[in-house]
Amino acid sequence: MGEQREKLLRYYRGTEGAEEAEHLVDLAEQAEKSQKFRLTDFLDPFGQEIAETIAANYPSLVIDFDGGYQGAERCRAMFRDRDFGGSPAYDIAVVRATWNGTFVRLGHRDVLGSLMGLGIERGKIGDILATGDSARILCDKKMAEYLIANLKEIGSAAVEVAEDDLAAIAPKEERAKEIRATVASLRVDSIAAAGFGFSRSRAAADIKAEKLKLNWQSVKSASQTVKQGDVLSMRGRGRLEVEEIRGLTKKGRTSVVLKRYL
Known part of the structure; x- marks a missing residue:
């Protein structure tokens, strides 16, 4: 158990999720030891991603999420022993x-x-x-x-x-629009500019002000690269998913398909 814990904490060390990962590993190990369940606080999508990663490393556990209504962004996670027969509440x-x-x-x-x-x-x-x-x-x-x-x-x-x-509370209906664009590169500032509809210099300024997040972690540099499946988010402008990277055009630019959630 100690080895597993150290491996997970080492993975998140130095990231924004380090403190949260330590707390979630504690809860997962408590659920495993008690052979019952442990409930987390409300987690943002990045926290939920950490919780899923942790649960995947404990074969005796399953994980479920609930935010109180369908489509909730912030959810509580429940680490539960596979053989636990109860139906605990999310409170x-x-x-x-x-x-x-x-x-x-x-x-x-x-x-x-x-x-x-x-x-x-x-x-x-x-x-x-x-x-x-x-x-x-x-x-x-x-x-x-x-x-x-x-x-x-x-x-x-x-x-x-x-x-x-x-x-x-009505289920959340997300509105999305597809954006097909060609970008000079897969740098995060290029993708943000194409998807959110502003200049690369504006994207760079927002990155410097730590307003832009990539996979729910603050973007540290405009030169970070994105890959298919990545998610960019900015308060007030919604969320942007890199749905497909289609390859190079004849002019050497990269063709991408983005999905912007409004």
Whole structure:
């Protein structure tokens, strides 16, 4: 077991996922030792990828994910012994914060900022589904009561908070458009510029500001190369998948098919 642990931690050492990997390995080993299950906090897609990699290295375990509704981006993972016969719950609740949308416009960033201002750990909060006058906040079940009692305002707006029904959340329908482009190279700045529709210099500036992520890790250099299946993401601009790399054109450029999720 020690060897397996060291191999996994060595793999993630020096990356943004190092601390998360250590915590997830602990949970996986607890599930294996108890022959039952262990539930994680809410994980972003990169965290989910780490959890899947870890589970694949423990043959006695299976892993499942749930974010409270179909299509959730942030999900809890459950490491479970293959022979465990129970049906453990993911302990996810949703609360709804409402405000007067006539006088103030609030979004995801405002809601998240207010939650962090209450000292809540990010891992206890799942997706935040904001509209013009309300936001559904997916959270750890134990956190729901605390939010109802303590979340009094978002930004400068007074809010009312009550528990809501998970079943009332519609499955997420992702809109996507296909982009066929030719790029000078498979550098991440070239692909981002082609997919998000801005210049390479703008892409380079966003990379420098750590706004662009490749496979849910911050891009460190504009010269990083991408491969088929990679995912680029940028808050406010959505997600971009490198669906196909088709090869060189007669002019020596690379033909790619990208899928942009809006």
